[in-house]
Amino acid sequence: MALHTSTFMVRKSATEQISVSIVDMPCAAEGLSLTTWSSAGILSNLLHKLEVGKIKAVQSDDVKDDFAILELGAGTGLSGLSAAALWGQRALLTDLPTIVPGIQANVDLNAHVLREHGASAVSGTLDWTKPDMVSIPKSDNQRARTFTVDEVNGFPIILAADTMYTEEHPVLLSQTILRCLRRSPSARAIVVYAMRVAYIDHMREFWELMEAGGLVAEQEGREEIDLREWDDEKLHEWSVWKWKDL
Ligand SMILES: C[S@@+](CC[C@H](N)C(=O)[O-])C[C@H]1O[C@@H](n2cnc3c(N)ncnc32)[C@H](O)[C@@H]1O
Numbered sequence: 001m002a003l004h005t006s007t008f009m010v011r012k013s014a015t016e017q018i019s020v021s022i023v024d025m026p027c028a029a030e031g032l033s034l035t036t037w038s039s040a041g042i043l044s045n046l047l048h049k050l051e052v053g054k055i056k057a058v059q060s061d062d063v064k065d066d067f068a069i070l071e072l073g074a075g076t077g078l079s080g081l082s083a084a085a086l087w088g089q090r091a092l093l094t095d096l097p098t099i100v101p102g103i104q105a106n107v108d109l110n111a112h113v114l115r116e117h118g119a120s121a122v123s124g125t126l127d128w129t130k131p132d133m134v135s136i137p138k139s140d141n142q143r144a145r146t147f148t149v150d151e152v153n154g155f156p157i158i159l160a161a162d163t164m165y166t167e168e169h170p171v172l173l174s175q176t177i178l179r180c181l182r183r184s185p186s187a188r189a190i191v192v193y194a195m196r197v198a199y200i201d202h203m204r205e206f207w208e209l210m211e212a213g214g215l216v217a218e219q220e221g222r223e224e225i226d227l228r229e230w231d232d233e234k235l236h237e238w239s240v241w242k243w244k245d246l
Contacts, residue, residue: 094126153181
């Protein structure tokens with residue numbers, strides 16, 4: 001079976017772009033086949049506009065387990081690969097176990113792009129029902145390992161694109177972000193979703209849970225997709241979260 005590969009141009013600055021290639025491997029989880037969703041396109045192209053100065057201030061010696069960026073529900077991994085390349089950081093791209101080979105294929109496909117930008121990426125399992133357990137399978141240049149995320153070794157940057165589409169997701173996603181986001185003033189979680197009418201209540205519940213857990217949206221906005229390029233709800237909402245008390 002021929003696999004479909006797409007090229008995404010991701011904005012690095014007003015004048016520069018990075019090219020990220022994505023292959024849709026034949027993976028599925030919970031009835032959903034692997035594909036790249038419009039939220040990942042929005043998130044990737046939003047990164048250059050954010051207060052990157054603060055995010056860039058994360059130095060490698062501040063990063064336990066070597067990862068500056070954690071992507072949740074990565075799917076094909078476009079957002080995590082884009083963030084790693086844009087910021088020259090090391091990213092951990094996670095999803096349910098059956099999706100991980102599809103992420104790894106895209107990590108491999110973009111190895112040269114990551115290298116050119118002083119970045120790297122690794123795929124692994126992080127199931128939001130067990131939000132503190134990360135498993136990284138063995139690959140050519142990576143030993144297998146499992147670790148627990150705790151108060152001390154959280155991630156400085158978390159990305160989540162199109163990860164709220166069942167009634168369980170507001171609780172699961174917020175509990176995972178609250179567990180995995182580093183307790184640091186510069187830590188940020190970036191969340192994007194399509195504003196599908198059926199999920200509006202889930203989105204509001206998610207905001208309430210994030211705020212109840214001690215986070216506050218530092219930046220938020222809405223973007224429209226180009227319907228010639230994507231087949232989804234036109235309007236998307238994005239938000240950048242930080243710890244309120246730090
Ligand atoms: C709609 S897709 C979005 C994929 C990608 N972020 C994008 O925007 O292209 C949702 C992703 O969340 C993952 N997911 C769903 N439930 C999950 C869970 N409990 N733990 C981890 N990932 C989960 C799915 O496997 C899927 O890859």
